[in-house]
Amino acid sequence: xxxxxxxxxxxxxxxxxxxxxxxxRFDREHRVEDREGVLVSVYEGVCPECGRTRVFEFVFxxxxxxxxxxxxxxxxxQIIDPGxxxxxxxxxxxxxxxxLLNTPNAEHREIRPTVAYGAAALEEVLKFLPEGxxxxxxxxxxxxxxxxxxxxxxxxxxxxxxxxxxxQDRKVLAGIDRxxxxxx
Numbered sequence: 557x558x559x560x561x562x563x564x565x566x567x568x569x570x571x572x573x574x575x576x577x578x579x580x581r582f583d584r585e586h587r588v589e590d591r592e593g594v595l596v597s598v599y600e601g602v603c604p605e606c607g608r609t610r611v612f613e614f615v616f617x618x619x620x621x622x623x624x625x626x627x628x629x630x631x632x633x634q635i636i637d638p639g640x641x642x643x644x645x646x647x648x649x650x651x652x653x654x655x656l657l658n659t660p661n662a663e664h665r666e667i668r669p670t671v672a673y674g675a676a677a678l679e680e681v682l683k684f685l686p687e688g689x690x691x692x693x694x695x696x697x698x699x700x701x702x703x704x705x706x707x708x709x710x711x712x713x714x715x716x717x718x719x720x721x722x723x724q725d726r727k728v729l730a731g732i733d734r735x736x737x738x739x740x
Contacts, residue, residue, distance in 0.1 A: 560614040561628030577606040625676040632683040639702025641680040648674030664736035675725035
């Protein structure tokens, strides 16, 4: 059974694991089932491309729930590896950066959730760093995508690079907060 720290982490896990046909998204029905005293969070839906039924089942870790955009508490994920989190963070950073450059400051508030989600994913990467280590060990990469990310450029998993990138994300968020009025 997959152990998740939050609904946010569960949804990202499902997004990272496409259907056999390659489609990642599907409309998800959610329910909670009691299985011999264990609450299981079940997501089920039909792939819009091929019609296969998709089912994901999660049990929650004992950590206290976290508010989005965070994925979990101080412990690293047990179901998403650091390479996957960095992949998500980098994709969102590029996407939001392009949007920020091509929209007036007054509209940047609409982009803030994407930037915050990407920063939260980057915070998750840092949780895989052992205390005192300068780089995430190769054995922490358990997914195919994560291992590919590490093999392509291990230097992206160094503490110095990750903390500098997170600081930049935080500066972008502060800039949005400073120059773009809240919506509503």
